Amino acid sequence: MSDHTARTQPRIDIAEVGDALLGRWKQERLESRALAADPRLHTPQGTPMSEHRERVFEQLRILVEENAIQRAYPGDLGGGDNHGGNIAAFQELVLADPSLQIKSGVQWGLFGAAILHLGTRAHHEKWLPDVMDLKLPGAFAMTEIGHGSDVASIGTTATYDPETEEFEIHTPFAGAWKEFLGNAALHGRAAVVFAQLITRGVNHGVHAFFVPIRDADGEMMPGVGSEDDGVKGGLNGIDNGRLHFDRVRIPRENLLNRYGDVAPDGTYSSAIESPGRRFFTMIGTLVQGRVSLDGSSVRAMQAALAIAIRYGSERRQFPGASGRETVLLDYGQHRRRLIPRLAQTYAMAFADERLLTVFDEVFSGARDTEENREDLETLAAALKPLSTWAALDTLQEAREACGGAGFIAKNRLTGLRADLDIYATFEGDNNVLLQLVGKRLLTDYADQFKPGDRAAIAKAAAAQLGDRVSRFGLRQMGQSIADLGQVARSVESLRSTEAQRELLTDRVQTMISEIALALREATKNVPKGDRLAKAIAAEDAFNAQQHKLIEAARAHAELLQWEAFTEAVEKLEGEGSRQVLTWLRDLFGLGLIERNAAWYLTSGRISGQRAEAVTAYIDRLIGRLRPHALDLVDAFGLTPALLRAEIATGIEAERQQEAHDYVEAQRAAGTWPVHEKELRARAKAEAKAASRVEARAGAKVGARS
Amino acid sequence: MSDHTARTQPRIDIAEVGDALLGRWKQERLESRALAADPRLHTPQGTPMSEHRERVFEQLRILVEENAIQRAYPGDLGGGDNHGGNIAAFQELVLADPSLQIKSGVQWGLFGAAILHLGTRAHHEKWLPDVMDLKLPGAFAMTEIGHGSDVASIGTTATYDPETEEFEIHTPFAGAWKEFLGNAALHGRAAVVFAQLITRGVNHGVHAFFVPIRDADGEMMPGVGSEDDGVKGGLNGIDNGRLHFDRVRIPRENLLNRYGDVAPDGTYSSAIESPGRRFFTMIGTLVQGRVSLDGSSVRAMQAALAIAIRYGSERRQFPGASGRETVLLDYGQHRRRLIPRLAQTYAMAFADERLLTVFDEVFSGARDTEENREDLETLAAALKPLSTWAALDTLQEAREACGGAGFIAKNRLTGLRADLDIYATFEGDNNVLLQLVGKRLLTDYADQFKPGDRAAIAKAAAAQLGDRVSRFGLRQMGQSIADLGQVARSVESLRSTEAQRELLTDRVQTMISEIALALREATKNVPKGDRLAKAIAAEDAFNAQQHKLIEAARAHAELLQWEAFTEAVEKLEGEGSRQVLTWLRDLFGLGLIERNAAWYLTSGRISGQRAEAVTAYIDRLIGRLRPHALDLVDAFGLTPALLRAEIATGIEAERQQEAHDYVEAQRAAGTWPVHEKELRARAKAEAKAASRVEARAGAKVGARS
Known part of the structure; x- marks a missing residue:
């Protein structure tokens, strides 16, 4: 193969490019990587589901102790008011274990973030400290069996009763049961429940409510039911489950009332007049899930390519013309599989950095305008589908490029792929998100x-x-x-x-x-x-x-x-x-x-x-x-402690060298058996030479005669 | 949505099309489907690996008892001499559990088939009865850590010793260890080991040898070592592992000598003179693995589409213009995802039937010519890559088309996908197989x-x-x-x-x-x-x-x-x-x-x-x-017992109906709360009407004045 000339070309400054990839929140990313490399945050492949779930729950406590999850919360409540850094750090956790990552996302990025963004100061003071230190594990009860992408049409109701100043949370039919919720099957003590707010006979649309679901002993609260979703295609360290509510009463104050409130007498009020815009504003505060998944997918792609390209640079297969077997990455097809995906991964990493910057500008308040919020939502809706799909595609291509070794769990590709599968449909189904982007483009065009x-x-x-x-x-x-x-x-x-x-x-x-x-x-x-x-x-x-x-x-x-x-x-x-x-x-x-x-x-x-x-x-x-x-x-x-894939450790190069040395030693000692093919080739050449001699002799004879 | 007109169009005769899909080996397929529907052959999702392995091993006994695996073996040894029917039946087993299918494939399609096709009558009589009734579980030891696709270059040697009339089986370096072998970690008693046959100082190329690896108590034979591959990305009901051999001696007669033999004095002989052609002839007898995977992938695709299309025909999401929510399959994008894949699945099913026919013609001896064997190998090498990849793609698209429900293990899509992942690289890496086809096309062109x-x-x-x-x-x-x-x-x-x-x-x-x-x-x-x-x-x-x-x-x-x-x-x-x-x-x-x-x-x-x-x-x-x-x-x-996916049982339609009935009942009773949006729209319309009245009144006033 003839790529050796290329070696005289310029080379990248690995540190410089590395810094560009780490971006603005380098410090937070490196802190989080140090944690992701910590064996306490890993779970052996094949750990049974129930054990994996308990282990991940315990790992959340480690995140609390290590101050890894407080970044986005208000400074005076023990947080860091650092929104971009929070997501950057969160993204890196995918390298520890996607189950751990997503379970922490449920607790602090969905349940806690909903209280933060949809609730008001009293809610923050009352619940956030316990949310942050995991005294109050919670579920984020938005999706229903009957309504996934179409949140506005959910069936759960929260009907206000002015007599008792309570809301009655109710799932009136099976389709309204809250479904696929992390922390619902086992660990959640409360849930932020999304429901149609009904007061004085009027449905004011979807609002969020804080609803206790289990008591201190872990028993279900009266009227609340839970079912376990059981085994999933991945993320089995998370206790996903269903919740249903049979006329469960909560105090009026449990309405997370930042964007809409109900007075004791049942009067509804909101600073946002249009119910449609109000709904999208509330939902919009939860955009961080999409931002998180975008960068997490990039990190998983990087891991996949680091594994497959290292292996492909060492692994040899089929003898080449020049003697030794050919390195996989020197094959035209193998390069075509991996190098364009490397380019794509770089593009997506830089795009995620830009998304994170816009996110931080909006959520830090530095540039929090309605237009910026809209742009942020569109940007997240555009990037998240492509990166989550690209992660699955890249993990699979890397898996196949590593052959059978790619299928062994200890080489990590299959586990990451199984866990990230759901990223393509959660925090917004990819096709629905792209349609949203398309509609925005149409609007901009018409404007x-x-x-x-x-x-x-x-x-x-x-x-x-x-x-x-x-x-x-x-x-x-x-x-x-x-x-x-x-x-x-x-x-x-x-x-x-x-x-x-x-x-x-x-x-x-x-x-x-x-x-x-x-x-x-x-x-x-x-x-x-x-x-x-x-x-x-x-x-x-x-x-x-x-x-x-x-x-x-x-x-x-x-x-x-x-x-x-x-x-x-x-x-x-x-x-x-x-x-x-x-x-x-x-x-x-x-x-x-x-x-x-x-x-x-x-x-x-x-x-x-x-x-x-x-x-x-x-x-x-x-x-x-x-x-x-x-x-x-x-x-x-990505250090070995982050990759943790045997085939990316140089083991293949060692094996290749051992085999090569063995053959060379045998050859040197004269004990390497000749191959029948070679014998036949020699015999053929000799016969040819003999027949040539004969022919020449014959010609001489002919000339003579 | 406006597809109702289409309902007046011609409809397919389901039985006729069904028969066309079942093809020539309908009877064998239906027998095998009856087994695949048997709960004894299923394993609950999430069963721990060690338990799953033992369960699958026991399930192999059921296959023996039910006469499900004997079809391809010689009639006088208890088989059915039915090659096409054997593969057809095998393909259907993917619906029971791919682990069970592939473990049975290792035992009877690789280990047993190697003895059948590479051995001679004495070998058949000596070992096949025990292979068939599972007294002798075995591994197929071809792949090595260092050599997957390039079998001709494997490192394991079988050196003949005329003194003792034995072969010495040896893996001289780590790269030569046999790897990823089903039955190797736990259950195998023997293995068909592929090794370079060396006699009288000449390497005659790769041949197959019958090598005992465990004794009757399950202890490793002297000189044989085994390691467990542990957890894999799928197929965890199979005990894949490594085998290594330290100068293990076996009798001369354990060479499977159909295509090459060694006399007691060490003289090598073969009916096929060219070592290259001899190697490809031996390897060619194992084409059935590829044929099997082709049709198995088709079956998995059919299951995926049956699940996703049924669910997509029932599931509704987002209100449509005509009132009710829209059925997923009425969305342009949803159809684009599933219906072309349905067409592809049909194409692949019919192509597999053709492949199976050619396979049967060759292996039954009806049309066993060298040219037909070559055509069969090319056909299998062409179809298997496309169908195994299409299965992964279709399972994934179906999974996403079912949203979160597709990710829950009980809906089967993720499990099938995880198990079938490896089909893309085993029995021939897909890219290597396609290259083989390409080379054949080039040869044909040059010819x-x-x-x-x-x-x-x-x-x-x-x-x-x-x-x-x-x-x-x-x-x-x-x-x-x-x-x-x-x-x-x-x-x-x-x-x-x-x-x-x-x-x-x-x-x-x-x-x-x-x-x-x-x-x-x-x-x-x-x-x-x-x-x-x-x-x-x-x-x-x-x-x-x-x-x-x-x-x-x-x-x-x-x-x-x-x-x-x-x-x-x-x-x-x-x-x-x-x-x-x-x-x-x-x-x-x-x-x-x-x-x-x-x-x-x-x-x-x-x-x-x-x-x-x-x-x-x-x-x-x-x-x-x-x-x-x-x-x-x-x-x-595919009956419910074969699909076994909750979302394909009509449960979604039931939930939709319950929700619809609930809303209708509330509306009829006048207890359905009006939506704030509607109130605002009404108020707006009233204001508009009022201003019109006012304007008209004003105009009248103006006209009067």
């Missing part, structure tokens, strides 16, 4: 025009369509003729930062404007005034565009990742770091263009030759990055 | 030309390239102009069977010829005679093409699946069945074209408009198939 100015939108879209026809026709033809056979030149224009940005941006904008046009077209012939017909037509039209809208949202998220990557590369000072990371960014950007080549071709953005040039250049970039692969995973800074 | 006729190949490839340029230019331009805005007409030409076949075939042929040309070009400038330089250049060139070659092999496998699907549809007699399955086949075929649209566009096979028409037609097909989705999964014939 460019005067309200209701259909003609302007149609005109803009038509102009785009015309542009496209002309691109598809003449412009592309021109490109083809110019490009033909000139692969190098045709890729030149694609590898500049601006060209990549333009192509990626163009795709999002064009897709969104096409969807907007299709949605408008679909309803324009419905008779005015027939509201139901119009609503149904709009719904059908939206449904027909749903897949495309989700694709557009994905394209938008990828553009954000690419931008974050580009920004991070531009900040690097070391020449080697910047050069290598630029290649990696190019690989990410061109990889997106290659993956969506059909769109770029169909819409006339690139010619067929240019598309092929992209693929050819990607192959070159992968070859160029191959010698840097180990450096690039070293920059993740 | 069209006279040996070594480089000029002819270059000419053929150049002609193709010329064709391509002209297509890319004029032909595509012509298409664009003709197609513009005429989506319906442009798709017409793509939905005929012939058009699909041509497009799919063309892609395989073109890719292969392009790779062949690139490989030839790469070595033509190396000076003649410099063998090493030539070998290195050839290796580098191959490596540069490896990814593309694997893609070409995948395209070939997809074409085979499409052909099998088409053939199966043509055999259907019911008009409704044929119509619906033709749509499903079209969805599969056009789905392949859509997925590879970039290639078709780049190579000038289709125009941009035509590519968009494909997508639009796919959307229509999905809508058309939506009302048949339940019928199409019902045809799988």
Whole structure:
């Protein structure tokens, strides 16, 4: 294999790139990694569920003792008022055990955070100290069996009774039972229960209530029932379960009343007039779950690639032309599997850092505007789906790239994959989140025009369509003729930062404007005034565009990742770091263009030759990055105590060396048996030589005769 | 949602389609399904590993008692001489528990089958009866820590000693230890060990040896060591482990000598002269593992889709325009996730039936020629990667489509996925298998030309390239102009069977010829005679093409699946069945074209408009198939006892109905609280009406004054 020349190229400064990856909350991340490396926070693979659950519960106490979970809480209650640092530290805990991470997330990021963000000062003083030191373990009872993504339609009710100044919490049918709640099956003493607030015969929509569920002895409170969800596909250190409530009474004061309150006489009041906006404001305070999962997924991807790339750099299989067996990472296919995913992981890491920054700006109050909150929600909804899916994909590819060894639990890939599976649908189903992003993009698109100015939108879209026809026709033809056979030149224009940005941006904008046009077209012939017909037509039209809208949202998220990557590369000072990371960014950007080549071709953005040039250049970039692969995973800074995967410890290289030395020693001693193949080859060569001699002799004889 | 019109369309005959899916070995499949539904063969989720292992071992005895595993063995030894039926029955066992299935596969499909196919009559008589009735549990010791895919290079040696007429089995370094072997950690009494056969100082390559590893009390035999692989990502009912051998002596007769033998004096003999061909012949007898996994993956996919489509047909989420909440499967995105995968599952089921038929023809001896064996190996190597990957993808998509419920173990999706993970790399790493297929395609391509006729190949490839340029230019331009805005007409030409076949075939042929040309070009400038330089250049060139070659092999496998699907549809007699399955086949075929649209566009096979028409037609097909989705999964014939997933039992529909009834009853009783949103809307409408009245009154006043 011929990559040795590449070794003379610039190398990255591992410390510099490592710092860029650790980002603004480096200190918190390193503190949390020190904890994640602590064996007290690990659970042996194969630990039975009940034991794993108890162990994780005990581990939460260690987090309390180590001051690991207080960061986001108010300073005067023992917290650190550090929102970004809190999430950064939380993300690292995935390396200890995702069960531990998510159980702590349930306790302090959902249950506690709901009290913090939806409650008011009296609630904070009353409950947060006990929440923080785990005297009061709690569940976050939002999801119901019947309603997951559609929280606004949940069936649980909280009906106010002015006689007793109490709310009555009730799950009126099985579909309203609270489901999949961590801490519900065993450890929770209370729950923040989301329910329709009903007072004076009016339903004011979903609000959160503090509801005790178990007494000090762990017995269920009267009217509260719990069922255990049992074994899950992963995260079996968490006691997920169901809760149901049979007219359970709680004091009026247990309504977490930051955004809506009920007076003793039953009068409802809220600073936010619109019930819709009120609901989204309440839900919006819980965005940190999505931010957390985004960065946790990045960390799991980094671990997967660190394992697979180290193993792939040591493992050899099949003899090569030059004698020894070939290193896996020198195979074209093996590189294609791992190196583009390495580029993606970098992009997602930098995008998460940006998300975390926006999160901190909003939650610290530094830039807490409604617009920033909306942007934060959209950003989180865009990034979390892509990173959680990418984590599953990367863990699986790494698992397969390590063959059978990847399947053994002690090499960690399968366990992480099983645990992270649910990240794709919790804290928001990925497809639902992307749809939310798509809707926001449609709104932003429409906002460019005067309200209701259909003609302007149609005109803009038509102009785009015309542009496209002309691109598809003449412009592309021109490109083809110019490009033909000139692969190098045709890729030149694609590898500049601006060209990549333009192509990626163009795709999002064009897709969104096409969807907007299709949605408008679909309803324009419905008779005015027939509201139901119009609503149904709009719904059908939206449904027909749903897949495309989700694709557009994905394209938008990828553009954000690419931008974050580009920004991070531009900040690097070391020449080697910047050069290598630029290649990696190019690989990410061109990889997106290659993956969506059909769109770029169909819409006339690139010619067929240019598309092929992209693929050819990607192959070159992968070859160029191959010698840097180990450096690039070293920059993740994942120590052996964090990885804890036997195949990433150098054991494979040792075995390869031992085998090689054995064979060499045998050869030197003359005891290495000759292979039958070799004997046959020798015999064949001898026979050939003999027949040549014979033929020559015969020729001589012939000449003589 | 507006799919109700579709209900007037033809429907499939579920029994007829079901029979087509069950295929030629319907009887054996149904017998095996009856067993797979038997609770004795199930293990509760979350059973600890050691208990699961013992339970599975006991379950193997049940398989013996129920005559479930004897089918492939010789009739006079108690078997059924039924090779196809044996694999068909084996495939169904995945529905009981993949651990049970694979453990039985180790015992009877690998250990036993190796004795059957690599041993001779004396071996059969001596060991097979005990293998069959499980008196002799055994391991199949091929893979080593250091060598997985590259079996020819294993390090274990079997050195013949004519003094004692024994072989000495030895693992000279850690990399040679046999690894990941089922039955090795606990239950195996013997192993078929693959080792380099060395006699008289010559290594005759890899042969198989029968080696006792534990005595009757379960103690390790002298010189044999075993280690437990511990917890795995799945299949934890199997006791995988390592075996190592320290100069363990076995009688000469323990060489499984069908393809190579050693006389008492140490003389080696074989009916197959070429050591390479001999090795591949031996390995080829073990193709049944791949055939087994192919159909098992199909069965798991069918289960996944039966669960997700049933749940998706009942589950509702988010209120629709027409009042009630919308059924998940009526969402555009949800259909896009599941219905194309349903089409793929059908294609793979029919392709597996074809594979099984070829397998039976060879192994029954009916058509056992060298060419047929080669075709069988290529077919298995093509289909097994795609189906094992598709199973993981489908199980995951189904899991996510069921949300949190999909993650609960009792709904089975996560367990099946965890167990089937390893199918992608065992019995041949998927990428290595596809490369094997690609190499065969290259050989077939070269065989069209006279040996070594480089000029002819270059000419053929150049002609193709010329064709391509002209297509890319004029032909595509012509298409664009003709197609513009005429989506319906442009798709017409793509939905005929012939058009699909041509497009799919063309892609395989073109890719292969392009790779062949690139490989030839790469070595033509190396000076003649410099063998090493030539070998290195050839290796580098191959490596540069490896990814593309694997893609070409995948395209070939997809074409085979499409052909099998088409053939199966043509055999259907019911008009409704044929119509619906033709749509499903079209969805599969056009789905392949859509997925590879970039290639078709780049190579000038289709125009941009035509590519968009494909997508639009796919959307229509999905809508058309939506009302048949339940019928199409019902045809799988997977009873509740086989599925055993709570969410596929109708429980969700019950919950939906209960909630709906509750709300309706409250409304009827006038106790359903009005929503604040509604009050505000009413107030707004009243204010508007009032202001209109006021304005009118004002106008009147104005008119009067």
